[in-house]
Amino acid sequence: MTRDQAAVLHAAAGAVPAGGAVVEIGSHHGRSAVVLAAGLREGARLVAVDPFPDDWRYGAAGTEQRCRANLARAGVADRVDLRVATSADVRARWDGRLDLVYVDGKHDHWTARADLGWADHVTPGGWVLVHDAFSSLGVTTALLRVLATSRTLRYVGRTGSLARLQVAPPSTADRLRLLGELPWWARNLVVKVLLRLRLRPLARALGHGDAADPY
Ligand SMILES: C[S@@+](CC[C@H](N)C(=O)[O-])C[C@H]1O[C@@H](n2cnc3c(N)ncnc32)[C@H](O)[C@@H]1O
Known part of the structure; x- marks a missing residue:
């Protein structure tokens, strides 16, 4: 995550109203969770989702503990509900509304495409931010597939490879911007x-x- 991308996350979290909710998919050591949580207003909360698999590139013994320690050190642990589970498992049971979703989980096409399904829970006008949106085969093809037919999600722009999607009807210009x-x-x-x-x-x-x- 670049500084400019962190600034985008922080500002997006700051726009979430008190009582609002943010979901992060993929927390690893908690870097982006700290940025998001630090931007939240009083009364808003972050649900951070990561299964912390120890058989994968980002997995290693103690990853969850490091994440929790980093959240505590940053003074944001009370605003973060860290769920040790997959995105799919948490989404299957989710019934609340969201203001912001940050997608930075598994980068294969099918998982990234399923993660974009979190947009269904986001209030109209809310945001879905996607990391590595233009630096990974799986994430980009998932984005193209979802945005090609979506009538409720528009591509707004990017900061490096961090894509900003808004829950709103896409225009032709939005679709062309993505192709560009x-x-x-x-x-x-x-x-x-x-x-x-x-x-x-x-x-x-x-x-x-x-x-x-x-x-
Ligand atoms: C690129 S890292 C996240 C980095 C983090 N957002 C940050 O800024 O430091 C990807 C994370 O996705 C997690 N992950 C893998 N499969 C997942 C799944 N099915 N659901 C949610 N997270 C998953 C991995 O455990 C890993 O920690």
Whole structure:
């Protein structure tokens, strides 16, 4: 997460009314949860969802404990309800309204597509923010699939690879704006391949100076 992306999360959380609710999918060590929770007004809450699987890239023994410790250290633990479960499990039982959803969970197409289903719980005019929206094959194809036919979710723009979607009828301009991001997505996929092949100078030639994947 870049500083600019953190600023977007913080501002979006700050716009949630008192008594409102935010859901985060994918918390890891709690970095984005801290940013979101710190932006919330008194009386608003964050439900942070992560199964903390120990058999996956982000899993490691103690990840949940580190997340809880980071929330406590930041002084936001009382505003965060951390659910150790998958997004699908929590969504299946969810019946409340949401003002904001932040999607940063598993990045395969099917999980990302299911995670976008959280938008059904968001009040009209509310927001769905999606991390790695244009730097991952699975997340981008899920976005394209959902937004191609949605009549209730519009693509507004991006900060790096953080996409901002609003619960509102999409216009033709909104759909074209999403398509206009595809060359940048293709460039990011090429950069990822170059980094895997240890061809950093070529990635740099494409404007990517970081050793990490584009995000
Ligand atoms: C990229 S990390 C999240 C990073 C975090 N948002 C941050 O800013 O530090 C992705 C997280 O998604 C979690 N995850 C994996 N499968 C999930 C699922 N089905 N539902 C919710 N979270 C999941 C992983 O355990 C991992 O911690």
